[in-house]
Amino acid sequence: MTWTLSPALGWPVGCAIAIIMLVCAIGGIVIRVRTRGATDQSVSACVRRTLICLLVALAALTPSTVSSTTSKAVNATDIVIAIDTTSSMAVNDATYGSSETISRLAAAKHAVHDLTDAYPAASFSAVRFGASASLDVPLTPDTLAIDNWADSLNVESTTASSGSSLDTPLDKLLLTLKDIRQHHADDTIVLVLISDGEQTATTTRRTYSSLRRYVTDALVVGAGSTAGGNIPADGLVDSANETWVTDPATGQPGVSKLSPDTLNTIADELSGKAIMLDATHTVTNSLPAASKQWRTSITAKTRQRVTPVVWPIAIALCVLLAWELGAWIGLSRRLL
Known part of the structure; x- marks a missing residue:
């Protein structure tokens, strides 16, 4: 079994989303470094949002396993x-x-x-x-x-x-x-x-x-x-x-x-x-x-079966988004 990338939305759309998310991740880090003393954004928030962008980019490229089958x-x-x-x-x-x-x-x-x-x-x-x-x-x-x-x-x-x-x-x-x-x-x-x-x-x-x-x-x-x-x-x-x-x-x-x-x-x-x-x-x-x-049906010809593996990415995204939502609610209450 080997790994490959097989964008579920196709290579043009998948690559476009991945590039946008990668730019957002890098942009977030750059903004954090440049405004270190003038922002209330914590390091954990910056890391969390960067990870969200990177995971969305990875999901758009759809990591998949490749296996041989005769079925x-x-x-x-x-x-x-x-x-x-x-x-x-x-x-x-x-x-x-x-x-x-x-x-x-x-x-x-x-x-x-x-x-x-x-x-x-x-x-x-x-x-x-x-x-x-x-x-x-x-x-x-x-x-x-x-x-x-x-x-x-x-x-x-x-x-x-x-x-x-x-x-x-x-x-x-x-x-x-x-x-x-x-x-x-x-x-x-x-x-x-x-x-x-x-x-x-x-x-x-x-x-x-x-x-x-x-x-x-x-x-x-x-x-x-x-x-x-x-x-x-x-x-x-x-x-x-x-x-x-x-x-x-x-x-x-x-x-x-x-x-x-x-x-x-x-x-x-x-x-x-x-x-x-x-x-x-x-x-x-x-x-x-x-x-x-x-x-x-079982055939004599061997075929390559590509199986998307996005569920670990989805679980990680759900955890990070729940964390982001919790942090946003906590910050909103403090500002009231």
Whole structure:
């Protein structure tokens, strides 16, 4: 454990108060020395008032202890993010908070960063899904890990895809959400599903209503446009070498379109809400409320905890001020 100064009012205000009090303390001593024979101020009064000024200055700078800890107070909000990484998410027809056109996956990444910014004290879990689903990040309060995960996402190869199926993450989400609910029964659990809503698999999509018992709220986020765009064969948009996934039925480049109806249906199954990302709509416009409860979590990252220690100063100030008040009352009675 080490000691440091950590002004509770901030360094500018704390330093200003400390300097003023220090000037007052020095000024009191100078005045006492210069007017030694022309004042009725006693030495004890001068010492007392000097100590009061010095203690106020010290309190403004807030002496604190610094200790290492792996515990962290986290908000009782658990956000499970599921992102579609099928090849259609590489289509360059999305916008996010501006008119700049970006890929659907890039819009999803922006959404994740906004989520971690909006819930800095929450816990997050991350799932990606394409031909299969995987839990990439178990529940953690480390928002940096979630941001890094989002930045590392890439769409799956078109050779690995056998048609988009929006129910691919259902089983993984069911296990993840059930486990979170069992371990944190009173937490607010929010499911955020980000996709273009495209369902090209021949099988009938299963309903998301089975997840409803485990979530407090749900947000279904649509990335892309209803006008659609061509799907890059390599998963990247390269204006110098544009190769597109072809539609077997026509032999022409296939067009992938955002499906708001499908996403709205999934939101209804989850008893949540849906939002389609565009130049004016981002996830920050529709975020569910965070929990008002907090709990302590143990993390692998060591943190420095700063604990103010001002109570000894407060006790000493109370004693000196009581002494000053008593001396002032005694002097007032003598002057009457």
